[in-house]
Amino acid sequence: MDPERKHNRKPFVGGNFKMNGSRAMLKEIIDRLNTLELKNHVEVVISPPTLYIDQAHKSVREGISIAAQNAFNCTKGAYTGEISPEQLKDVGVDWVILGHSERREIFKEADDFVASKVAHALKCDLKVIACIGEKLEEREANKTEEVVIRQLQAIAKNIDDEKKWEIVVIAYEPVWAIGTGKVATPEQAQEVHVIIRKWLAENVSEKVAQETRIIYGGSVNDANSPELAKQLDIDGFLVGGASLTEKFIKIIECFIPPEDRKSK
Numbered sequence: 001m002d003p004e005r006k007h008n009r010k011p012f013v014g015g016n017f018k019m020n021g022s023r024a025m026l027k028e029i030i031d032r033l034n035t036l037e038l039k040n041h042v043e044v045v046i047s048p049p050t051l052y053i054d055q056a057h058k059s060v061r062e063g064i065s066i067a068a069q070n071a072f073n074c075t076k077g078a079y080t081g082e083i084s085p086e087q088l089k090d091v092g093v094d095w096v097i098l099g100h101s102e103r104r105e106i107f108k109e110a111d112d113f114v115a116s117k118v119a120h121a122l123k124c125d126l127k128v129i130a131c132i133g134e135k136l137e138e139r140e141a142n143k144t145e146e147v148v149i150r151q152l153q154a155i156a157k158n159i160d161d162e163k164k165w166e167i168v169v170i171a172y173e174p175v176w177a178i179g180t181g182k183v184a185t186p187e188q189a190q191e192v193h194v195i196i197r198k199w200l201a202e203n204v205s206e207k208v209a210q211e212t213r214i215i216y217g218g219s220v221n222d223a224n225s226p227e228l229a230k231q232l233d234i235d236g237f238l239v240g241g242a243s244l245t246e247k248f249i250k251i252i253e254c255f256i257p258p259e260d261r262k263s264k
């Protein structure tokens with residue numbers, strides 16, 4: 001681990017492709033990623049649309065994992081269009097993104113529903129990238145902390161076994177920064193990450209607070225990622241748009257020492 005980071009959390013970079021791509025595009029992205037020398041410096045997880053999970057799983061190099069973009073809160077049954085954590089595990093998926101703001105907003109997923117999906121995924125040992133974040137009007141009304149903690153609290157309430165926190169990554173994604181090109185400043189992001197970590201220390205445990213990776217998402221690109229990555233409490237990124245492009249390599253390389261980088 002980089003001694004400058006003063007903690008032992010392994011950096012984590014996720015690529016959320018959302019509803020983008022094709023077989024050909026996925027091949028291009030994965031071919032690029034397969035050239036990286038990760039050497040255990042950083043954990044990389046990609047999240048293609050469900051249809052392409054199998055293709056990704058079969059072609060991606062060892063050391064890069066796959067995340068689903070959603071999962072339901074039941075094992076099986078008459079839930080047309082849904083996928084269970086058990087089914088994801090069955091096809092070799094390790095991670096799932098839950099609580100993304102697009103699911104909260106467009107598909108009206110409430111805090112308790114998100115929390116029930118987190119609980120079920122964790123019960124199946126499916127690792128969870130749990131997303132939280134405030135909207136612009138909430139930030140402007142000074143409600144960032146209130147909103148982020150309300151969302152976090154709902155999730156934490158459903159995690160009854162402290163050990164399960166080892167397979168949770170929290171993604172702080174201010175909604176106003178997602179897909180807008182308007183990135184949070186390193187200071188703004190760091191400030192919220194500190195609030196989240198403090199809440200974990202006071203309400204779960206100091207150990208969970210110190211060990212849980214808190215990553216930032218929202219218009220991360222190759223230009224803004226180096227400064228964001230320097231913040232003590234930013235343990236990585238959840239990248240949307242830029243994860244479909246060559247910029248993703250540079251973003252991942254923020255956490256790789258220069259001598260091990262592909263692009264020197």
Ligand SMILES: O=C[C@H](O)COP(=O)(O)O
Nearest residue numbers: 016178179218219240241
């Ligand atoms: O899951 C990723 C986030 O929604 C960020 O998306 P973006 O990088 O396109 O802003």
